[in-house]
Amino acid sequence: KSGTTGGQKLEYILKKALRQEPLNKSEMEFILTRRDNEVRKQIFRAARRLRKRHFGRKIFAYGFVYFSTHCRNSCSFCFYRSSNQQSPRYRKDKSEVLKIARSLAEAGVHLIDLTMGEDPRYYEKNGFEELIELVSELKSETGLPIMISPGRVPDKELSKLFKAGADWYACYQETHSRELFKNLRTGQDYDRRLQVKKQAAETGFLIEEGMLLGTGETCADRARSILMMQKLEVDQGRAMSLVPQKGTPLAENSEPERNEELMTIAAIRLANPDIQIPASLDVEGIKGLIPRLKAGASVVTSLIPPASGLKGVSSAELDIEGGGRGLKAVRQKLAESGLDLELAELEDYKKWM
Numbered sequence: 359k360s361g362t363t364g365g366q367k368l369e370y371i372l373k374k375a376l377r378q379e380p381l382n383k384s385e386m387e388f389i390l391t392r393r394d395n396e397v398r399k400q401i402f403r404a405a406r407r408l409r410k411r412h413f414g415r416k417i418f419a420y421g422f423v424y425f426s427t428h429c430r431n432s433c434s435f436c437f438y439r440s441s442n443q444q445s446p447r448y449r450k451d452k453s454e455v456l457k458i459a460r461s462l463a464e465a466g467v468h469l470i471d472l473t474m475g476e477d478p479r480y481y482e483k484n485g486f487e488e489l490i491e492l493v494s495e496l497k498s499e500t501g502l503p504i505m506i507s508p509g510r511v512p513d514k515e516l517s518k519l520f521k522a523g524a525d526w527y528a529c530y531q532e533t534h535s536r537e538l539f540k541n542l543r544t545g546q547d548y549d550r551r552l553q554v555k556k557q558a559a560e561t562g563f564l565i566e567e568g569m570l571l572g573t574g575e576t577c578a579d580r581a582r583s584i585l586m587m588q589k590l591e592v593d594q595g596r597a598m599s600l601v602p603q604k605g606t607p608l609a610e611n612s613e614p615e616r617n618e619e620l621m622t623i624a625a626i627r628l629a630n631p632d633i634q635i636p637a638s639l640d641v642e643g644i645k646g647l648i649p650r651l652k653a654g655a656s657v658v659t660s661l662i663p664p665a666s667g668l669k670g671v672s673s674a675e676l677d678i679e680g681g682g683r684g685l686k687a688v689r690q691k692l693a694e695s696g697l698d699l700e701l702a703e704l705e706d707y708k709k710w711m
């Protein structure tokens with residue numbers, strides 16, 4: 359009901375966001391704690407307006423190449439944590455990765471996201487030369503922008519990767535509560551993980567930050583993570599719901615309500631009007647696409663070609679072999695949605711960068 363203080367407060371905050379003035383923590387929390395469906399719709403509408411202002415009708419798409427699922431770490435939420443015997447372990451060689459990337463490029467993605475666990479082969483044995491070589495060949499063969507999500511790489515490797523042609527560095531903190539961080543990224547150092555993002559930005563990378571929902575965080579924690587995205591001046595900020603994984607400490611957690619992620623996406627947009635925000639297919643597959651775009655997301659991520667032998671991170675198999683993680687499926691969903699959105703051209707994306 360408008361006229362109540364709650365209604366006035368909402369209106370005040372949304373107007374402020376639409377003027378692109380930074381929201382403070384309590385305003386962010388107010389947005390994140392709204393439960394009423396009509397109010398939520400109003401918030402999504404404001405988020406879409408901001409997306410439209412900065413991206414028009416264009417939606418972007420990233421190919422996802424999870425080329426090594428080996429990892430030395432033991433994140434409590436992750437299917438691929440080192441001690442999990444139940445997860446599919448593989449490591450694709452350069453020629454396979456290039457082949458998959460070429461097929462993604464032909465299909466029309468705007469970027470290739472090269473993702474790996476903190477694979478001991480790179481971190482402990484051979485070093486990063488192979489990855490650096492992969493980046494430079496991928497760049498010259500496809501001409502596409504490249505994101506790397508290789509874990510917390512050493513500083514000196516970062517600049518080599520940048521020089522080889524990587525444009526983006528993605529490294530998710532998951533939470534900015536130190537307490538929770540300890541439980542999630544077991545044995546890892548909060549400050550060092552944060553530092554590497556700053557270092558990457560200084561090196562010249564575009565940077566992505568991410569938060570994980572449904573691990574016991576409060577709305578205040580979520581607000582803090584969103585404000586950190588602002589403070590770090592990230593170029594891409596994501597929220598993804600926990601998908602409880604078998605063989606992990608969080609296996610028995612319940613999944614957060616779907617609206618929680620949508621509300622968080624919208625709140626990220628209100629606080630960071632011009633950044634990329636993923637609508638990841640890795641949580642609910644293709645059926646999750648339109649709701650995320652309606653909440654203000656701007657880029658479809660986790661596109662995985664069938665028969666590539668590649669897995670997703672949160673949903674290892676979901677929709678991959680059926681083609682649901684392909685651009686054709688995305689185009690079709692966009693056309694049916696009535697949202698007046700279309701896939702961008704590569705040139706549009708490069709201009710945005």
Ligand code: MD0
Pocket residue numbers: 422471473507528636638639640659660670671672
């Ligand atoms: C995604 N599963 O895009 C991927 C992943 C890593 N840079 C991205 C979390 O949803």
Ligand code: SF4
Pocket residue numbers: 429430431432433436437438439440474475476509
């Ligand atoms: Fe390794 Fe990344 Fe999984 Fe953590 S989230 S266990 S670093 S693959």
